[in-house]
Amino acid sequence: MAVRITNIQHFSLDDGPRIRTTVFLKGCNLACPWCCNPENISFEIENYVHDNQEESFGYDISLDDLEKEILKDEVFYTENNGGVTFSGGEPLLQIRELKPLLKSLRSKNINICFETSLSVPSDLLEIAIEYIDEIFIDMKILDKEEAKNVLNLDVDSYYKNLEIINSSEIDKNRITFRIPLNNEYTLKDDNVKNILKCIEKYSDFNVEIFKTHNLAESKYESLNQDFTNFSAVDDNELNEIFEKIKELNSDVKIISL
Numbered sequence: 033m034a035v036r037i038t039n040i041q042h043f044s045l046d047d048g049p050r051i052r053t054t055v056f057l058k059g060c061n062l063a064c065p066w067c068c069n070p071e072n073i074s075f076e077i078e079n080y081v082h083d084n085q086e087e088s089f090g091y092d093i094s095l096d097d098l099e100k101e102i103l104k105d106e107v108f109y110t111e112n113n114g115g116v117t118f119s120g121g122e123p124l125l126q127i128r129e130l131k132p133l134l135k136s137l138r139s140k141n142i143n144i145c146f147e148t149s150l151s152v153p154s155d156l157l158e159i160a161i162e163y164i165d166e167i168f169i170d171m172k173i174l175d176k177e178e179a180k181n182v183l184n185l186d187v188d189s190y191y192k193n194l195e196i197i198n199s200s201e202i203d204k205n206r207i208t209f210r211i212p213l214n215n216e217y218t219l220k221d222d223n224v225k226n227i228l229k230c231i232e233k234y235s236d237f238n239v240e241i242f243k244t245h246n247l248a249e250s251k252y253e254s255l256n257q258d259f260t261n262f263s264a265v266d267d268n269e270l271n272e273i274f275e276k277i278k279e280l281n282s283d284v285k286i287i288s289l
């Protein structure tokens with residue numbers, strides 16, 4: 033059994049509690065205009081030539097080889113209580129292939145984290161649920177029509193999946209909403225209202241907010257894709273949304289990604 037990935041990042045500090053080994057699964061069914069990992073969106077292995085240099089994004093790796101790579105960092109899991117994070121792309125889209133690896137990691141008591149948009153059929157989420165120790169859930173655009181048009185996100189499935197997570201055994205302290213902030217989409221008034229409503233409903237979950245950035249421009253160039261330049265969110269806007277969320281949930285943090 034194999035999975036398709038773009039990268040394995042050792043010693044990662046932004047992808048879950050303590051020191052993580054992050055596996056970036058290739059393939060995503062959304063198209064966020066601010067995506068900073070565009071090389072993870074296509075399910076295909078991509079090869080390009082730039083200035084006579086070949087660049088390749090994505091490769092298939094057997095579960096055995098992936099586990100060997102993950103276990104190189106075992107010392108961080110045992111001595112530091114770190115773990116493994118599956119990110120992407122959308123990692124839940126390869127959950128059937130990943131399952132034997134998750135079973136093996138669980139048998140070794142290795143902490144497992146997922147970073148997900150929750151834009152997946154619920155049966156895929158149900159497969160993952162029993163292996164999730166920590167989960168980061170994107171919250172982006174929540175108006176049905178705009179979410180479909182801009183992101184390709186089905187908001188009804190998103191809410192359905194949130195309910196599945198909420199009623200699961202996952203410790204609520206280990207569930208975190210991650211909200212990317214930009215003036216063009218997520219900080220629009222109506223979207224902020226929807227975001228606040230959702231945060232209020234799931235007030236036991238943690239919340240992290242961050243400004244989207246334009247640092248991935250060269251990746252888009254490498255992939256021969258158009259890049260959208262986003263205006264910068266200023267600190268006043270950041271603090272304003274932070275305070276609004278804080279009124280509903282004191283476990284809100286500002287992070288940079």
Ligand code: SF4
Pocket residue numbers: 060061062063064066067068069070072073120121122149
């Ligand atoms: S869900 Fe994540 S990986 Fe997929 S397009 Fe959006 S930002 Fe990129």
